[in-house]
Amino acid sequence: MPEITRDEVAHLANLARIDLDDAELDHLAPQLSVILESVASINGVAGDDVPPTSHALPLTNVFRDDVVTPGLTVEQALSGAPEVDQQRFSVPRILGDEQ
Amino acid sequence: MTTTVRNTAAEMAQALADGTVTSVQLTELHLERIAAVDGAVHAFLHVDHEGALAQAAASDARRAAGETLSPLDGVPIAVKDVLTTEGLPTTCGSKILEGWVPPYDATVVARLRAAGLPILGKTNMDEFAMGSSTEHSAYGPTHNPWDLDRIPGGSGGGSAAAVAAFEAPLAIGTDTGGSIRQPGAVTGTVGVKPTYGGVSRYGLVALANSLDQAGPVTRTVLDSALLHDIIGGHDPRDSTSIDQPWPSFTDAARAGATGDMTGVKIGVITELTGEGWQDGVMARFQESIDLLVKAGAEVVEVSCPSFVHALAAYYLILPAEASSNLAKFDAMRYGLRVVPEGDPSAEDVMRATRDAGFGDEVKRRIILGTYALSSGYYDAYYGQAQKVRTLISRDFEAAFEQVDVLVSPTAPTTAFKLGEKLDDPIAMYLNDLATIPANLAGVPGISVPSGLADEDGLPAGFQILAPALADERLYRVGAALESLLTQEWGAPLLDKAPALALRDGSSLASTGTESETR
Numbered sequence: 001m002p003e004i005t006r007d008e009v010a011h012l013a014n015l016a017r018i019d020l021d022d023a024e025l026d027h028l029a030p031q032l033s034v035i036l037e038s039v040a041s042i043n044g045v046a047g048d049d050v051p052p053t054s055h056a057l058p059l060t061n062v063f064r065d066d067v068v069t070p071g072l073t074v075e076q077a078l079s080g081a082p083e084v085d086q087q088r089f090s091v092p093r094i095l096g097d098e099q
Numbered sequence: 100m101t102t103t104v105r106n107t108a109a110e111m112a113q114a115l116a117d118g119t120v121t122s123v124q125l126t127e128l129h130l131e132r133i134a135a136v137d138g139a140v141h142a143f144l145h146v147d148h149e150g151a152l153a154q155a156a157a158s159d160a161r162r163a164a165g166e167t168l169s170p171l172d173g174v175p176i177a178v179k180d181v182l183t184t185e186g187l188p189t190t191c192g193s194k195i196l197e198g199w200v201p202p203y204d205a206t207v208v209a210r211l212r213a214a215g216l217p218i219l220g221k222t223n224m225d226e227f228a229m230g231s232s233t234e235h236s237a238y239g240p241t242h243n244p245w246d247l248d249r250i251p252g253g254s255g256g257g258s259a260a261a262v263a264a265f266e267a268p269l270a271i272g273t274d275t276g277g278s279i280r281q282p283g284a285v286t287g288t289v290g291v292k293p294t295y296g297g298v299s300r301y302g303l304v305a306l307a308n309s310l311d312q313a314g315p316v317t318r319t320v321l322d323s324a325l326l327h328d329i330i331g332g333h334d335p336r337d338s339t340s341i342d343q344p345w346p347s348f349t350d351a352a353r354a355g356a357t358g359d360m361t362g363v364k365i366g367v368i369t370e371l372t373g374e375g376w377q378d379g380v381m382a383r384f385q386e387s388i389d390l391l392v393k394a395g396a397e398v399v400e401v402s403c404p405s406f407v408h409a410l411a412a413y414y415l416i417l418p419a420e421a422s423s424n425l426a427k428f429d430a431m432r433y434g435l436r437v438v439p440e441g442d443p444s445a446e447d448v449m450r451a452t453r454d455a456g457f458g459d460e461v462k463r464r465i466i467l468g469t470y471a472l473s474s475g476y477y478d479a480y481y482g483q484a485q486k487v488r489t490l491i492s493r494d495f496e497a498a499f500e501q502v503d504v505l506v507s508p509t510a511p512t513t514a515f516k517l518g519e520k521l522d523d524p525i526a527m528y529l530n531d532l533a534t535i536p537a538n539l540a541g542v543p544g545i546s547v548p549s550g551l552a553d554e555d556g557l558p559a560g561f562q563i564l565a566p567a568l569a570d571e572r573l574y575r576v577g578a579a580l581e582s583l584l585t586q587e588w589g590a591p592l593l594d595k596a597p598a599l600a601l602r603d604g605s606s607l608a609s610t611g612t613e614s615e616t617r
Contacts, residue, residue, distance in 0.1 A: 019454035039411040052485030056541025062338040076202035080433030092445045
């Protein structure tokens with residue numbers, strides 16, 4: 001039976017860029033194990049001959065004509081930004097201490 | 100005849116056309132109703148008094164000049180808070196988007212505006228549409244108008260409750276695994292999930308792109324059809340939008356309302372009935388089947404053996420897509436930004452923001468999705484789920500070779516108590532057992548009220564599913580069942596809902612809507 005350990009949850013949370021504190025890890029890890037156990041029933045249901053479906057309707061390569069259409073103004077695009085500097089999104093430093 | 104909030108949208112549209120009511124009056128009636136009952140129901144996250152009244156006044160001016168934009172011009176509507184609305188807050192029920200005002204309209208919203216429907220406000224939902232009870236909203240749960248201690252369904256509990264509590268005649272919902280149909284079932288209202296690609300997803304904040312679909316939430320099948328005709332159709336801004344003409348769903352609903360089911364072949368899905376389903380839900384389902392047979396339908400049982408794996412496939416595919424989609428909430432371009440002490444890097448800010456901004460269920464699903472997509476697990480989980488999706492589509496194809504529509508109860512139980520399943524994800528997920536297969540295969544579905552369960556007096560729903568692109572069958576059969584049941588009941592089901600206490604100071608008393616129907 002698949003089980004997801006507290007350490008694995010901490011690792012996944014790290015990959016997903018979510019700070020989880022100890023209490024959250026204690027709470028979530030057992031719940032995720034239960035969910036995983038119940039979805040694990042899917043293993044072996046479909047054989048190798050069954051193709052995967054990523055999309056319900058068979059659509060491929062939807063193109064539009066290459067014409068200019070109006071987009072957002074700079075002010076509109078920046079209107080929800082937490083911080084703006086010289087008509088740009090202002091973000092914290094992107095390099096960590098170790099880089 | 101005086102128009103009240105209890106009229107159907109079609110009746111309101113007729114009254115507007117007859118000149119017996121104005122859009123401003125209609126909109127005011129609903130704003131008063133919201134003021135009177137929404138303290139208890141909490142269907143709305145944001146009410147736009149000024150905007151709605153301005154749009155209503157514009158509608159009245161148009162009509163006075165002899166012009167209307169659509170059959171529903173002037174009839175107010177509520178919109179689920181997962182669709183972007185220019186100038187109106189859009190939170191998706193999440194703290195991470197608190198206070199965000201989008202700079203653009205979703206295509207569905209743009210079409211509502213272009214059709215002249217005043218937008219009353221934005222309705223409550225489970226955070227990013229993850230849930231079946233609306234309890235996962237960061238802004239507090241919505242209460243079921245039938246019993247305020249119970250859930251209104253989810254994720255679109257706000258839209259369904261708004262319509263059931265007569266706070267809006269129409270609403271927009273979105274359905275990823277049943278979020279339109281299941282709330283419809285537990286609130287005694289109608290909800291439609293169109294064919295995937297039938298209604299544009301542009302401006303719909305994605306939960307799971309390959310499953311999400313916006314649709315109508317109303318009190319009658321005809322009202323859903325009128326609304327579907329307005330919001331549906333090809334949109335070049337959504338590359339998965341179906342580029343083909345659609346028939347009039349309004350015509351289909353009107354044809355169905357005669358109740359004649361001669362020549363219609365209906366399949367009862369074996370796997371979606373029987374053990375584990377509440378007795379009262381099954382009793383109402385069987386009565387509905389009997390009525391359809393009496394009206395001329397041929398009913399057979401159809402097996403869809405892969406449906407038993409639908410829930411597992413869904414809870415792998417959905418978290419996988421959701422974990423990718425929600426990566427955009429990174430505290431950089433919009434939404435919440437939490438800056439930890441010291442000299443934090445962008446990554447530190449992301450981690451802190453996503454911890455503070457996302458609720459438990461969202462974190463659960465992001466982590467589950469991250470796991471399912473990890474190398475080493477991908478083939479065993481996500482890959483398998485995608486194959487099961489193929490098997491489910493094949494089950495539908497085989498079934499629709501035998502019958503015109505498939506049916507089942509919409510949800511296994513009536514509305515449960517708030518808090519009852521909040522910390523038991525698996526119990527919560529089981530609510531969507533019957534609705535999920537349609538999303539995985541992209542086929543359309545409707546939930547129509549089937550009556551009240553004997554054991555608790557709460558509404559149950561009857562689900563109808565049709566082949567992809569054959570949405571008009573939902574309206575034909577749905578309207579027939581609705582008309583047959585309403586004849587049996589002698590009045591719409593919602594007339595049996597208990598009267599909600601009105602908040603003091605509301606001027607609603609002048610409309611007399613609470614007392615005149617009972």
